[in-house]
Amino acid sequence: MNPIIHPVFEPKTRSWQYIVACPKTKDCAIIDPVLDFDLLHFAVNTEAADFLISTVRNEGYNVTHILETHIHADHLSAAYYIQSTLWTQGQQHALSCIGENVTIVQRYFANRYNIPERELQNCFDHLFHPDETFQVGELTMTFMDLPGHTPDHGGYKIESNVFVGDTVFNPDVGSGRCDFPGGDAKILWQSLQRLLSLPPETRLYVGHDYPPNDEASARDPVSCMTVQEQNDMNKHLKHGVSKEDFIEYRTRRDHDIPEPELIHQAMQVNVRGGKMPGKSHNGKALMQVLVNVPKVLLTG
Template sequence: MKPIIHPVFEPTTCSWQYVVACPITSACVIIDPVLDFDIAHFRVTTESADSLLDIVTKQEYHVAYLLETHIHGDHLSAAYYIQSTLWARGQPHAPICAGENVTIVQNIFAHKYNIPKEELENSFDRLFHSDETFRIGELTGVAMYLPGHTADHGGYKIGTNVFVGDSIFNPDVGTARCDFPGGDASTLWRTLQRLLNFPPDTRLYVGHDYPPSNEAAARDPLSFVTVQEQKETNKHLKDGSTEEDFVQWRNQRDHVITEPQMVHQAMQVNVRGGKMPGRSHDGKALLQYLVTVPKTLLTG
């Protein structure tokens, strides 16, 4: 049975979000939903998440799960907003889910940002073991562990489709950075080989697409290509690429690229499963922003 797949592109962070539904029961999952964050004005809005809710409403779906591939460092998760909105509309509780290694990343960033332990407890309703199965109506989903980009990174296989998050990108983009805490280029290489061992017609749905800036190569964002297309044309992984070459290139590249623009805001929200910090001021959430300063200016 083929699932119904609704890809939704969020252009500010170049993120793909997905609504994936069972054609028989109308049960669905939402994968990697995005909260809109205006970094110039420090304002969070919900247009992108509301567009996903509009699909659910118009198609008369009921949401079985809200699925995160990992703790994202480049956008804020809308999982909690969607869960709360559905609950307010009288729909059953839709659990927020991730892989079990999400706790590793939570612990790292809880220490970095002084996040109270109680704000992390139960932030995710279900943590999947590697290759654990779950039901989406008459469909079977498989929670895959796909580390390398981050220590907690995973994906979801539904039918002949794999939602790969930020492990592999479309062929002209290549692969994900590995310089976040717990990331590792050799580990990512092994993850990529696992993905490329799927049958050639398997569709790999990506977490981002960054269309070329070169006008001659311009194209619309792509949500997926097949395993065969990746093996033949991915600029980092074409047949004949070696692990040694990949690791050397990936490490050199990651050493010079800048961190995501909203990484501090994203990590503080996303380790909480999309919830805002408990601290607030004048009706606004308080997020920490780390700044490198001379040691002589530090007072504590």
């Protein structure tokens, strides 16, 4: 039985979100939902997440799982918001899930942002171990351990579809960066080979798309390509690219990429499973923003 897949593109962060449903039972999972952050006004809003909720409602789905491929650095997770909203609307508790190596990322960023340990407890309902299977209605999904972009990164395989997060992108974009804490180009290469060794007709659903904006190659966002298309056309991975060439290019490229503009806000929320920091001020959440300054200006 093939799943029903609803790809939903969020244009501000250029993120793909997915609703994956069992056609027989109408149970579904939501993958990598986005919580909007307005940098101009430093405000969170729920437009993207509300669209997912309205789609679920219009289709008559029951959300059983909210799945994260990893702790995102470029957008805030709407997992907790969607989970809480559905609960207040009378739906059953949807399980928020991620790979078990999320604890590595949580420890690192708890130290970086002085996050109290209590705010990292029970942030997710379930942590998957590699190749663990679970049910969405009568569909069987498998968690694929795909580290390299981040140590906690994973994908979700269902029939001939894999939701790969930021492991690989569409062929004219390439592959995910590896310069986040715990990222590693050598390990990413291994994860990519695991994906590219799947049957050629397997569809790889990406976590982002960054269509070229020059007139000659401009295109609309694309949610997936097959393994065959990736092997034939991916500019970082196509046939003939060696492991050594990939690692050298990926390392050099990552050195020149600026950090995501929402990284401080995203990491402080996402390691908490989509919850805001416990501290607030006059009804607003308090977040830290780290700034590089000359040592002479540091007071403590």
